[in-house]
Amino acid sequence: MTISQILFIVIALVVLGGGVMVVTARNLFHAALFLIVSFFGVTGLYVLLDAGFFAAAQFLVYIGAISILVIFAVMLTRGVQQAQPANSQWPAALITSVIVFVIMAIMLGPIAVTIGDRQFGNLSWPNIVEGQTVPAVPDDSLVRLGQSFVDFNQYGAAFLLTAVLILVAMVGAIWVARDRTLKDVMEERAELAAEEAQEAMLAGPAQPALPVGAAQVAEPTAEPAVRH
Amino acid sequence: MSLIDTINNLLKIIGDAVANLVQNILGPGLGADLIVMGLGALALCTVAALTFMAMTWAERKVVARIQSRVGPNQAGPFGLLQPIADGIKMFTKEDTTPTSADRWVYNAAPLIIATFALLTFAVFPIAPGVVGTNLNIGVFFVIAVGSASTVAILMAGWGSNNKYSLLGAFRTVAQLVGYEVPMLLNVIPVIVLAGSMGLADIVQRQTLADGNPGIPFIVYLPLSALAFFIAGVAETGRSPFDLLEAESEIVAGFHVEYSGMKFALFMLGEYVNTLAVSIVFATLFLGGYAGPILPPYLWLALKTALVFFVFMWLRGTLPRVRVDQLMSLNWKVLVPMSVVNIIAVIILAKVFVTSPGLQAANGGILVTPATQAAILFVANIAILLSGLAIVARRARVLRLAEERQLESRRQANRAAVSGFAGGAPAK
Incomplete structure (x- = not known):
């Protein structure tokens, strides 16, 4: 067994062990930390593949940003310490993950599967085929990656579309979190009430007459968060 | 190799000597490579940790001088042994x-x-x-x-x-x-x-x-x-x-x-x-x-x-x-x-290129590196100044609004007080 194979097994154990701990940990905060362990293992996989840029990007995005977001969501959850690892949906989740695993195993493995007239799988991985060596990663792979993002014959369009998507998400986030005055909220509520009243009028004849004094429009009970 | 070259390449010479020594003892191979890498990592971490000690001393000294204090001066000359004293304290x-x-x-x-x-x-x-x-x-x-x-x-x-x-x-x-x-x-x-x-x-x-x-x-x-x-x-x-x-x-x-x-x-x-x-x-x-x-x-x-x-x-x-x-x-x-x-x-880096090869490939205007630096410098300073101007204007608008509010409140207070002109009404 070569060193890189041993390393791969160790890293795979870290990734899978972290994943198992995420779903079995009773403490939600611990589950989030094990998710970080799993992400860290994936970073190691990228390093093992000589994909330094992806390793750093994985680290920055998943460990530096997304896991922080997950931890914040966990901290806003009630009962972090005694969460039940399983709920009533576990059979459905189990079936889904088994199906996804089987599909992935077929798509990426050496077994050939023919569905209709298309053939899936049957990938000859360098290390699976005996005697074949792994081709070295070219030195300018990072340059090529960058160029393929701006080349419209490759991923230029996808890159631009992703940028637009992220921009829209950013604008949306700012719009959702904007400063709202009491006046804005009251206007919105009045509009909503007017719409409901109109709907009630349109649906009027079909409805049985309400007893006198019954509330036509339910008053909103909880005050929305308003900043003056 | 002259003395100056030796001094300039001191770190590389030491590193190569250590690598050779390890390879002579163990013979070239993965084991020796791993040990050399480990030694390199150890050296880097040690230098970083020692620099950390020096930094704590320097920071306390410099901040003390800025604030007209003396800073650590008891442990050793100029308090140079202060980080070691701190370390012993932390350990115990x-x-x-x-x-x-x-x-x-x-x-x-x-x-x-x-x-x-x-x-x-x-x-x-x-x-x-x-x-x-x-x-x-x-x-x-x-x-x-x-x-x-x-x-x-x-x-x-x-x-x-x-x-x-x-x-x-x-x-x-x-x-x-x-x-x-x-x-x-x-x-x-x-x-x-x-x-x-x-x-x-x-x-x-x-x-x-x-x-x-x-x-x-x-x-x-x-x-x-x-x-x-x-x-x-x-x-x-x-x-x-x-x-x-x-x-x-x-x-x-x-x-x-x-x-x-x-x-x-x-x-x-x-x-x-x-x-x-x-x-x-x-x-x-x-x-x-x-x-x-x-x-x-x-x-x-x-x-x-x-x-x-x-x-x-x-x-x-x-x-x-x-x-x-x-x-x-x-x-x-x-x-x-x-x-x-x-x-x-x-x-600007696309328009003003410094090498003829790049000009031939992508077009642009060929300039000397100094000119390119000057152009980028001016652009940077222009962006900085205009950005600061926008911020300053915004801050001024906010401050004026606040002042107006304060002024109106002051006037209301004055009006309330002037109602009592000539002495407060007797109870």
Whole structure:
């Protein structure tokens, strides 16, 4: 067994062990930390593949940003310490993950599967085929990656579309979190009430007459968060 | 080889000698390679830890002078042995763990912060050919690894099971995640000019050799350098952005429950991160080890010390900023300015090229490197000044509105008081 194979097994154990701990940990905060362990293992996989840029990007995005977001969501959850690892949906989740695993195993493995007239799988991985060596990663792979993002014959369009998507998400986030005055909220509520009243009028004849004094429009009970 | 060459290449010569020695003993092979790499890593970590000790002394001395105090002067000459005394004190202190702490999380946090702080040293080019590993994504690696401290601080804050710790951790996340954005955005112009993310290549582009002009990037990109520096101060959580451990508000923030060596590891992580930011700034904007006469590693040390001195200077001079000021500075000033700057630099670097080969390939106007530097400098300063002008105008509008409100309230008060003119009515 070569060193890189041993390393791969160790890293795979870290990734899978972290994943198992995420779903079995009773403490939600611990589950989030094990998710970080799993992400860290994936970073190691990228390093093992000589994909330094992806390793750093994985680290920055998943460990530096997304896991922080997950931890914040966990901290806003009630009962972090005694969460039940399983709920009533576990059979459905189990079936889904088994199906996804089987599909992935077929798509990426050496077994050939023919569905209709298309053939899936049957990938000859360098290390699976005996005697074949792994081709070295070219030195300018990072340059090529960058160029393929701006080349419209490759991923230029996808890159631009992703940028637009992220921009829209950013604008949306700012719009959702904007400063709202009491006046804005009251206007919105009045509009909503007017719409409901109109709907009630349109649906009027079909409805049985309400007893006198019954509330036509339910008053909103909880005050929305308003900043003056 | 002359004496001067020997001095200039001292680190490389020592490194090669050690590598040869190990290979002579063990014979060439993977084992010897691993041992040489391990020794290199050990040397880097030791240098970082020793520099941490020197930094604590220097910081206490310099801040004391700025504030008209004396600073440590009892242990050894000029208090030079103070860090050792501090270390002994840390070792002998009781290692406490709060009873309600989340033990694993609480104990792992200082280890993680120290480990990832030291990990960044793997990619810093100390002299030509002397570098842990010459990654082609150097800058990106440093910033990515630096982001792990956020997780460690959150773990410390949560694991301590203390309200002040948790508040400190919350502040940290808002600050560190936010200031990572301008940090990355201001590295991009440097990458565009250097044509590489590798730190050694970036230094090479600022060295006076191989047709490179030898102009440090701070001349090309003063705005980027300024914004990167501000983001770096915030990213290391130092004064005036030390909200994560504001003593007067939340005791000591996330490390309030830590004592003994675990606290020392937090301090180590903090100072090594500061050192890493200083080295990155020196490498990206001041030309790293490039410089005349003195040996390269000395130049890097001098430039890093200069950057760290500005860190200390800020700490000794400025009061802490408010949370809302912190956020406004980041999202309303630094980020928009940096984005405009990136666009300007990319366009100008494309239009005004310095090498005939690039001109032949992409077109553009051929200029000398000095002219290119001047053009970029003027563009940077113009963006900086116009950005500041917009901010100043906005601040003036807000201040005037506030003053008007105050004035109207004052008039109302005066009117109320004048109702009693000639003496208050007798009861």
